[in-house]
Amino acid sequence: xxxxxxxxxxxxxxxxxxxxxxxxxxxxxxxxxxxxxxxxxxxxxxxxxxxxxxxxxxxxxxxxxxxxxxxxxxxxxxxxxxxxxxxxxxxxxxxxxxxxxxxxxxxxxxxxxxxxxxxxxxxxxxxxxxxxxxxxxxxxxxxxxxxxxxxxxxxxxxxxxxxxxxxxxxxxxxxxxxxxxxxxxxxxxxxxxxxxxxxxxxxxxxxxxxxxxxxxxxxxxxxx
Amino acid sequence: xxxxxxxxxxxxxxxxxxxxxxxxxxxxxxxxxxxxxxxxxxxxxxxxxxxxxxxxxxxxxxxxxxxxxxxxxxxxxxxxxxxxxxxxxxxxxxxxxxxxxxxxxxxxxxxxxxxxxxxxxxxxxxxxxxxxxxxxxxxxxxxxxxxxxxxxxxxxxxxxxxxxxxxxxxxxxxxxxxxxxxxxxxxxxxxxxxxxxxxxxxxxxxxxxxxxxxxxxxxxxxxxx
Numbered sequence: 278x279x280x281x282x283x284x285x286x287x288x289x290x291x292x293x294x295x296x297x298x299x300x301x302x303x304x305x306x307x308x309x310x311x312x313x314x315x316x317x318x319x320x321x322x323x324x325x326x327x328x329x330x331x332x333x334x335x336x337x338x339x340x341x342x343x344x345x346x347x348x349x350x351x352x353x354x355x356x357x358x359x360x361x362x363x364x365x366x367x368x369x370x371x372x373x374x375x376x377x378x379x380x381x382x383x384x385x386x387x388x389x390x391x392x393x394x395x396x397x398x399x400x401x402x403x404x405x406x407x408x409x410x411x412x413x414x415x416x417x418x419x420x421x422x423x424x425x426x427x428x429x430x431x432x433x434x435x436x437x438x439x440x441x442x443x444x445x446x447x448x449x450x451x452x453x454x455x456x457x458x459x460x461x462x463x464x465x466x467x468x469x470x471x472x473x474x475x476x477x478x479x480x481x482x483x484x485x486x487x488x489x490x491x492x493x494x495x496x497x498x499x500x501x
Numbered sequence: 502x503x504x505x506x507x508x509x510x511x512x513x514x515x516x517x518x519x520x521x522x523x524x525x526x527x528x529x530x531x532x533x534x535x536x537x538x539x540x541x542x543x544x545x546x547x548x549x550x551x552x553x554x555x556x557x558x559x560x561x562x563x564x565x566x567x568x569x570x571x572x573x574x575x576x577x578x579x580x581x582x583x584x585x586x587x588x589x590x591x592x593x594x595x596x597x598x599x600x601x602x603x604x605x606x607x608x609x610x611x612x613x614x615x616x617x618x619x620x621x622x623x624x625x626x627x628x629x630x631x632x633x634x635x636x637x638x639x640x641x642x643x644x645x646x647x648x649x650x651x652x653x654x655x656x657x658x659x660x661x662x663x664x665x666x667x668x669x670x671x672x673x674x675x676x677x678x679x680x681x682x683x684x685x686x687x688x689x690x691x692x693x694x695x696x697x698x699x700x701x702x703x704x705x706x707x708x709x710x711x712x713x714x715x716x717x718x719x720x721x722x723x724x725x726x
Contacts, residue, residue, distance in 0.1 A: 284603030288589065288596075295591040295628065355587035358553055359644070362587075363604035364577030501554045 278372075281365045285373030290380065292350055299346045300384050303339040307389035310335045311396045322399030329460040332393055333453045336382075336413075337420070339389065341449075343381045344424030345441040347374055348432035361499060371425060371495040378421035386413055398464060405463035408472050412463070415480040416456040419487060423448045426491045429498045448487075455480040502565050504529045504652055504681040505550065509559035512545055512705075519545040520705045522559070527698055529651075532682040534692040534713070536721050537702035543685040544584065546702070547654045550683060551581040564652055577605060580650035582658050582674070586641035590630040594621055594640040597629065598647060605648035615643040620669055634661040639670065646673045653678070656685045689718035 293299055314323075314331050323331060351357045360370055390409070394402040402409070423445060431441035459476035505527040512520040520542045527533045535543050548554040550563055552572035561568040566575040581587075588597045598612045616625050619639040629637055638661045645653065658674055659667050671677060676695045686692035693699065699716045701709030701724045708724055709716070 280606075281604060284600055288592070288600045291596060292589055292591050350589060350591075354589050355583075355585040356589060358581075358583070358585070359587035359601065360604065361553055362551060362576055362579075362581055363601070364573065365604055 278366050278369050281369035282373045286376055289377040299343045300381050303343045303385045304388040307335050307339040308392045311393055315396050323397050324399040325465040326461045328464040329457040333457045337453055340420045341442050341445050344428045347428040352432045367496040367499050374425040375421045378424050382417040400466045409463050412459045416452050418484040419452040422487045422491050451483050506562040510556050511558035518705050523707055529681055531697040532695050533698045534696035535685045535700045536724055538725050541702040542705040547656055551654050579652040580645035581654045582645040583656045586637050588629055594625040601644050601647055607648050615647055619643045638662055642670050653680050653682045689721035
């Protein structure tokens with residue numbers, strides 16, 4: 278399984294490096310959205326709940342762009358069939374796609390979080406950064422798992438560009454709620470109390486449940 | 502044990518019957534050539550035999566494995582060359598083949614041998630999107646035989662190949678390969694030349710099933726009228 282996941286992951290990253298179809302688009306979308314918020318809110322800076330909400334909603338929409346592209350090369354170029362013809366565990370593709378999506382999200386956040394800090398955020402980000410990274414990591418796992426599951430389902434339909442976001446958004450709402458609530462104290466001027474544990478637990482539990490659901494369903498999504 | 506055994510195979514897409522009541526037996530090392538007009542069910546037959554599609558009725562045994570229950574055991578022992586090359590356009594021929602070699606647990610040295618076998622003329626490190634259709638077909642053939650399958654499922658394998666290319670790939674997918682083969686073709690003369698058994702399909706049903714020696718090119722052409 279590890280070898281198969283490695284081969285799939287290498288292929289995914291090579292294709293993305295050659296095409297730059299997903300990550301630059303996701304990053305540009307996030308930065309543009311921050312600029313739009315900057316002018317639309319008519320405020321030089323935000324903090325607390327509002328800052329957390331803007332950050333998570335922007336990351337979520339940018340992630341959906343990536344999830345929608347995650348299986349396009351496989352569907353359009355026969356990659357699914359090539360994979361299905363090999364005597365390998367179908368779950369390897371799910372694991373590789375989740376890892377690919379996680380890699381996309383990490384790069385996205387490396388661009389988006391500093392841009393957010395420069396364009397919108399009032400309080401300094403430095404002190405909260407280690408805790409923010411932990412919350413983002415938990416959120417990213419959930420987004421990657423759900424994005425992979427929904428991407429695999431949507432890509433097999435004619436209306437994949439529409440169906441992907443429509444399916445993904447309701448499933449990702451708990452992650453936005455958990456992520457925003459956990460992040461809000463970190464982005465406040467007072468920076469009081471640190472990250473609420475219950476929201477971290479909620480995110481972790483949601484990741485676990487959807488990880489198991491994706492593992493159970495993924496084979497059925499690929500097979501005839 | 503026969504390489505292929507079909508009894509009453511049926512497959513439909515929604516209401517439309519793509520294959521209905523197809524039965525045949527093909528022994529190991531033999532070649533079955535399938536003829537039929539567009540939409541007759543040839544490609545569907547190959548996809549069922551390759552385990553990519555489930556049969557909806559009938560009994561299908563491929564290399565001794567009953568489909569769909571034992572599809573897992575048959576995969577990796579068969580090579581499919583369909584209309585699509587099943588390759589990534591942004592990757593080079595070598596990268597594509599290395600990827601498939603990893604999936605099939607094939608040593609990377611085999612990739613180099615297969616690249617030599619299809620004579621990529623030094624273009625094996627260029628992205629596939631920059632290659633001609635003939636070159637892509639050569640890479641697709643290399644992919645289909647990379648893991649040395651016992652059964653080859655070939656859908657018009659010579660399409661886009663020039664005469665030199667056809668000669669070049671003959672040791673890999675031709676009679677000399679010694680493999681059991683199922684070939685879909687529209688060329689009666691060329692198809693009959695390498696066939697042991699001939700299946701003619703019309704609207705998903707068997708219109709002709711005879712040993713190759715008993716079939717003439719004229720009889721095949723009648724299928725298309």
